[in-house]
Amino acid sequence: MNNASNIVFVALITMVFSSALFGQDGSRETVLITGSNRGIGFELVRAFQEEGWNVIATTRNPDTSEELNAFAESHDNVFVERLDVTSVSDLSQLSEKYMGVSIDIIINNAGIYGDRALQEWGSLDSALFHQVMAVNVLAPMLIAETFIENVRASNHKKIISITSGAGSVSIENVSNGGIFYSVSKTALNMAIRKLASEPDNAEILFGLVAPGLTETDMLRAARPELLSRAHSPEESARGIFDVVTNLDSNYDGSPLNYDGSKINW
Numbered sequence: 001m002n003n004a005s006n007i008v009f010v011a012l013i014t015m016v017f018s019s020a021l022f023g024q025d026g027s028r029e030t031v032l033i034t035g036s037n038r039g040i041g042f043e044l045v046r047a048f049q050e051e052g053w054n055v056i057a058t059t060r061n062p063d064t065s066e067e068l069n070a071f072a073e074s075h076d077n078v079f080v081e082r083l084d085v086t087s088v089s090d091l092s093q094l095s096e097k098y099m100g101v102s103i104d105i106i107i108n109n110a111g112i113y114g115d116r117a118l119q120e121w122g123s124l125d126s127a128l129f130h131q132v133m134a135v136n137v138l139a140p141m142l143i144a145e146t147f148i149e150n151v152r153a154s155n156h157k158k159i160i161s162i163t164s165g166a167g168s169v170s171i172e173n174v175s176n177g178g179i180f181y182s183v184s185k186t187a188l189n190m191a192i193r194k195l196a197s198e199p200d201n202a203e204i205l206f207g208l209v210a211p212g213l214t215e216t217d218m219l220r221a222a223r224p225e226l227l228s229r230a231h232s233p234e235e236s237a238r239g240i241f242d243v244v245t246n247l248d249s250n251y252d253g254s255p256l257n258y259d260g261s262k263i264n265w
């Protein structure tokens with residue numbers, strides 16, 4: 001088979017698989033969002049759904065994701081799936097189910113801050129460090145690796161990871177305390193640069209987008225003193241939607257804010 005007929009063949013196969021899973025919506029653009037049961041993730045589900053996308057909304061606990069389940073029941077383009085981003089078996093089950101289905105955009109949104117007291121100088125807790133790194137750094141890499149062929153088979157071909165200004169080395173005073181969280185987001189930024197630089201990934205757009213200070217459970221628990229400066233998760237999600245869907249080949253891989261402005265590394 002020559003290159004052109006190979007591309008047509010792959011496109012046909014992915015359309016068949018996509019239609020089998022999504023029914024009549026198989027031709028829609030598809031996004032997969034992690035940690036989508038609450039906070040920014042849930043608002044991202046709503047933003048993409050409203051724009052007519054198929055949304056694979058993953059949550060580590062579908063049984064208790066009431067708001068997300070209710071939303072999916074009333075919208076036939078939202079598909080709730082189990083994914084603890086640190087579980088290799090969840091990942092392999094999900095990738096088996098979606099084998100051959102094109103996924104235009106993956107958004108690695110799931111994240112944890114971790115108990116602030118256990119990441120303060122003088123009481124650094126090793127177990128928490130490993131947990132924060134597993135969720136915030138390793139999982140986005142493994143998810144990208146697992147679903148790379150789904151993304152390659154799509155039109156948008158984007159893998160986006162939600163970062164934070166707290167991971168920016170050059171911003172002074174961005175975050176007092178929260179050492180593990182900041183370190184994890186800095187590491188995430190480097191991890192995504194490394195994946196983007198893999199020759200096999202040349203046609204995939206790897207993006208880093210930060211939601212800005214957002215009024216969610218995470219901020220309420222970890223940095224309540226910043227709540228007065230925060231905006232709503234709806235605002236973050238709408239901004240992230242616009243930034244992500246508009247990213248094109250001019251993008252240089254830098255972390256971007258939800259309003260599209262650049263964040264220094």
Ligand SMILES: NC(=O)c1ccc[n+]([C@@H]2O[C@H](COP(=O)([O-])OP(=O)(O)OC[C@H]3O[C@@H](n4cnc5c(N)ncnc54)[C@H](OP(=O)(O)O)[C@@H]3O)[C@@H](O)[C@H]2O)c1
Binds near residue numbers: 038041163210216
């Ligand atoms: N809020 C902010 O001001 C802010 C600022 C900068 C960056 N961010 C980033 O934005 C993203 C979303 O944060 P948020 O503010 O919406 O936080 P959030 O309200 O605490 O929500 C975090 C989400 O991640 C999920 N999650 C955590 N561990 C998981 C795991 N092992 N597997 C699957 N899902 C898991 C949670 O699921 P459960 O319900 O099961 O726990 C929840 O859905 C994070 O990456 C965060 O670092 C937030």
